[in-house]
Amino acid sequence: MNAPTEGQLALATQLADGGRRDCGAIAYVDARAYTSAERHAAEQARIFSRVPLVIAPSALLPENSMAVPHDGFGKPLLITRDKQGAAHVFLNVCRHRGTRLVEGCYAVKSPRLVCPYHAWSYALDGRLVGLPRADTFPGLDKTEHGLKRLPTHEAGGLIWFAFDESAKFAEAETLARDFEAFDLAGQHLFRRRSHDVRANWKLVMDAFLEGYHIQRLHAGTIAPFFKDGISTADSIGPHQRSAVGREAALAALSSSDWATLRSAITYTYQMFPGAVLVVSPDYINLMVLMPQAPDRVLVEDFMLIPAAPATEKALAHWEKSWDLLDGGVFAAEDFRACELGQQGLASGAIERLTLGTLELGIRQFHDAVEARLRATQEP
Structure with a gap:
């Protein structure tokens, strides 16, 4: 197993101390960020057409x-x-x-x-x-x-590209050092599926930028695996890196052994603008978001495992994990919640979304979107 980065170990240390995200006041996001056709066009022209994409x-x-x-x-x-x-x-x-x-x-x-x-x-x-x-x-x-x-x-097990000939990939190399610790490049692609989600792409990103919903939305699926509130996060440029402690292995969070820490932590990387890498102890999910309209996004989910299944028992094990995550947790819970959120926002019932201190990663992500829109605005 490859050595972890200082950043990965720092998040593990924070989890061992009970988890932390910099506290602050309640934050807000304008509801029009998810519903405006003009905003969608600007994001396509000034972000997705210009920055590196997974x-x-x-x-x-x-x-x-x-x-x-x-x-x-x-x-x-x-x-x-x-x-x-x-x-x-x-x-x-x-x-x-x-x-x-x-x-x-x-x-x-x-x-x-x-x-x-x-x-x-x-x-x-x-x-x-x-x-x-x-x-x-x-x-x-x-x-x-x-x-x-x-x-x-x-780099590091991911293929990036850009529509803009002047795009730079320095941050992809920085992230790759983290991904090498998970041997992302050596994984086997077990399954791949695309989901047509009737929601704004940022609602899907929001879902992976906070752990507040895990014990609520996922109560019947993965919630028992995690301790409520035992999470932390930091940033790598416009990208965010977060970690959640697993309930059955909380005692292992104080270990200095990387293999032990891997069994105790689920790491998630939210790569700007629209990719998510969820690194569970035994498998990895990569989700690539491709906005189609203000209220529609394609999400391609890749499940990566250490090696191709060698036996029927191993195949059945991975199929069970795939069905739980892709069909259950992501499709039936996360993506469905995003669609319900889009329906509510489209009604005009609220002018802004309210974020608690466990959801501040969402505000940070939207700040990155806003900064990119301002930086590339035509004169």
């Missing part, structure tokens, strides 16, 4: 010469791993006549990607490597007709 775990492409189509961010994208093992995100568009290159949403394994229209073919690093009747394209320079690559960065 698109998938590295485990989505476990072998070289693989490709996965991806449509969640509003443009046809293609995630690939070339024959040297490097990850890329391309526009899924043939450079000949603009045809979609790869259909569907499942991984394909092939040394070349062939356009279904005129059979132009591309290597997994984006190079145009072949075209029928090349003699009918006199003077064509194949090096100028490769797939359109978007800025891409793989």
Whole structure:
């Protein structure tokens, strides 16, 4: 097991002391932040179109010469791993006549990607490597007709990309040091599912920025695993890192052994703007949020486990965990609560949301959104 970072150990120490988030007064969030069409358009133009975004775990492409189509961010994208093992995100568009290159949403394994229209073919690093009747394209320079690559960065077990050519990935590298402690890059992708949630994307992020709801909303599922209020959090740039103590292992919180601490703590990373990594003691969930409208977001959930199940018993164990988390806790509880919240906010019944001191991570997240909107506002 890899060594933990100082930040991870600091959160564990705070949990051992009873948990802490900097206290303050009650805070508020304007209800229009979740319902305004103009606000949604601004977030798309000034945040999602400009900043680095998590698109998938590295485990989505476990072998070289693989490709996965991806449509969640509003443009046809293609995630690939070339024959040297490097990850890329391309526009899924043939450079000949603009045809979609790869259909569907499942991984394909092939040394070349062939356009279904005129059979132009591309290597997994984006190079145009072949075209029928090349003699009918006199003077064509194949090096100028490769797939359109978007800025891409793989670090610590996650694949990031950006639509903005000037995007920087320094914070992805900082986060990667934490993820290396969980061996995120070495995990096996067990299951993957997309949820169409009828709620603003920020309501989903809010749900993972506070532990106040765990004993209430999740009373019949995961609440018995956690001690109410034993949580803490800090920040890494605009991203937040939080930790919750597990009820059955609270005594282990004072340990200095990383394996022991891992059994006692669930770590969660809220990566700005819209990705969540929940690191439980024995498996990891990555959720990627893709806003579609002011009141609709696609959430892709990936469940990662240490290794592929080797026996029927192991398979049944992981299936049970997957059904509990993805279908029960996330879909039936968290996402459903978000949809109910969206319905209430759309009614105009309240002008602002009220946040207690256990929910201040939500205000911090909204402050980051607001700061980004101001910083990138057109003159």
